Amino acid sequence: MSEKLIYLLQRLLHKTWVRCALFSLAALVAVTLAKLLGPLIPEDIAFKLGSDSIGSLLNIIATSMLTVAVFSASTMVSSFSAVASTATPRASQLLIEDSTIQNTLATFVGAFLYSVIALVGLNAQIYGGGGRLVLFGFTLLILLMVVIVLLRWLDYLSVLGRMGETISRVEAATTKAMAQRLKKSFMGGQKQAENARGDHPLHAPATGFVQHVSMDILQKCAQRADATIHLHVQPGDFVEPSMVIATSTRPLDKESSKAASDAVLIGKARTFDHDPRFGVLVMGEIAARALSPAVNDPGTAIVVLATAVRVMIYWVDEQRAHEKCLQDNPDPNASQPEFDRVSAPNLREAGMLTDVFEPLARHGALAVDVGVALQHALASLRRLNHTAFNPTIDQISRDAIERAVHAGLFAPDLECLREAALAERQARPG
Template identity: 40%
Template sequence: MAITEKWRFLLSRLTRRMWFRASLYGALGIVTALLGAVAQPLIPPGLAGSIGAGSVGNILGILATSMLAVTTFSLATMVSAYGTASTTATPRAAKLLIEDTTAQASLATFIGAFLYSIVGLIALSASIYGDSGRVLLLAATIAVIVLITVTLLRWIEQLSRFGRMGETVNLVEDATRRAMQHRARSPWLGGAPYRPAPDGGVAIEAGRVGYIEYVDIERLDRVSREGGFDVHLEALPGTFAVPGRPLAMASAAIGEEQAAEIRKAFVIGDARTFEHDPRYGLVVLTEVAIRALSPGINDPGTAIDVIGTVVRLLSGWSRGRARREEEVEITYPRVFVPALREEDMFDDVFPPIARDGAGMREIGIRLQKALAALADLGDPRFEIPLRRHARGALARAEAAMGFAPDLEAVRAAARPSLLQDPPETEVPDAG
């Protein structure tokens, strides 16, 4: 039970692999093709001749030929879309296209139908079907054809937008929103609000170098209860783990076995992931924007779209935190977890876009309007980063713009209250 959540996370990652769904559908196609040989005693004798079940072999031959062509075409289209997304948006977004369930289901359906027809033809040639078995095979073939037709219609609609810039941005937005909603519901991942470890605490360092993808808080709580100490989490999902940087601190001296159990609670991979790392989604959106602002692409419209997307996400984050923070249940009171810092989230987005779009009037205006829109939410956690980034974006525009009317337009879009210094008593919310 101690690793239930961790294995659930690993299983969810496995089911998003393209080969998993294709293998599942392929196995289902093979089982369906062989079902007629097993269930033929259930069909009344003589029914095969009355409904023309003898023609099923010709139908399966046509199905096998067409499904092989459709599968090859679909796979080539998907690979092309992955390359397009990597080139025009960012390579980090291609992972979401690979994990797109509609595309995976379409390809898996075609592979499953191909295997079904091939196995059916082999079984017919081997004469394992009687007349009754052919009836079942014909009924299954009709059902497969209906499924293929529905899947093709959905796939045609998907192809019209698959890999396009707008669709890629939407996929990143959806993934980021899900991660933000999950973190808003559980800002401390089920643990207690963070507090530093006491003097004499023991640091537990990573056993390998990589990005933290998941932290099993349930396991940390079990180890801490059994050992009679508290665990203070020092690295959230998305942190780059290296030797010398603690993953967690134990409040008292612990043995090597306990330290090893704590390390097992951390899933470390080669790259950041979207599921439990809301900031990564913001980073990927920012990469899309700054690539669009590069001289080779010169697409400020996409950058403006990304800025609007970020405003939607941060607005939802603010509402989610305000609505649920008082209702948060502390399930694991012996594990102290830091919350996401809104200041870090702002740093992930606005400085790079302000830097690369500093000389563009439309980008400067949109940035100031976006920051003003976030200020209207009245979230006190946003106040300091909003002021800092509004002034920073304006300073970059002043340094880069040589045309006075453009600079005046950016200044006019800035909200005066955001350009003022914050009171000295204000401090960032540490969560």
């Protein structure tokens, strides 16, 4: 199975209707099994075990589940709107794809469909005493599942749509994307040399954002032509048909050329999957909105700062641990790329810093508490002494001071900011 197909299936499973359909299918299977297993149970045992009460139970489930499902759907939509208005519309994507929300809604819809179909079967008298007993057992199991899901849902509503929960979700999605990128350096391909370029270009098949790159398809196309394909885009990049997304050292036939272009999956919006920079960009958007005059919530911006530092430390620590593992591994095949005929560009690590810290410096120029927290955060990252980060950290620190001066920050506050910036300079090695 190709990487592209796996990715598309994963995206499909993130759709709410898919889980609802799967739970509804399970309900249909339960009703069918009751009909098939019923003849195996003696009639007298069935009535002794209370199978005649199945009708009232199904009526209770049918009437209550429809109400609960509608209430849950309205609560879900309200939470999406709240996150979009208080944090950023990009963060609401994480709520839409949240497995707890989808499983809850799917359980309620599935239980409602089960009870309705079972009631139709009972009224049509297609079940004997044994079938009613099997149906009674399935109903008790579904009732137990509904109670457990409902209790969990009530507890989940206490944090759903809250700012702190939204920031935590963005952090989790970002670190997951970082882990995916670190697990496969250069997306599993060769490290791309500077200015590496083939003579035969491949153009973007559509306009939008790169969401996923199927390296296995590119590898097969390169092997078929005995060529090397240089990839020039990665998840998160914006492309349009006039842009070259890859080049080949040898010409590809028409079929391979189309397959290679289609290996770069393009969508209308960026996603958190395989795109670490999108997560930190969303953090910057949350902080920027919190610092807007309409919201004026510097506390949220400071929380975003702390989260961003934690994410960047995770990136550096995991990267160093991965490099150390490769150095300590005597097996030379362990460092060989999976797709040796495809070269991919490296993730621009400094861009992650500008994505999240520059909005804070720009919109928080007149907020001394945010400015001081920013300088302390930069000092923490400077002490990591990560080569790819250091120049950008120093530049952001200087720019934050200049922005505050240009914005006319109160002189004593400006002095506090300069003292905090001194900590960043002292954190520099040497």
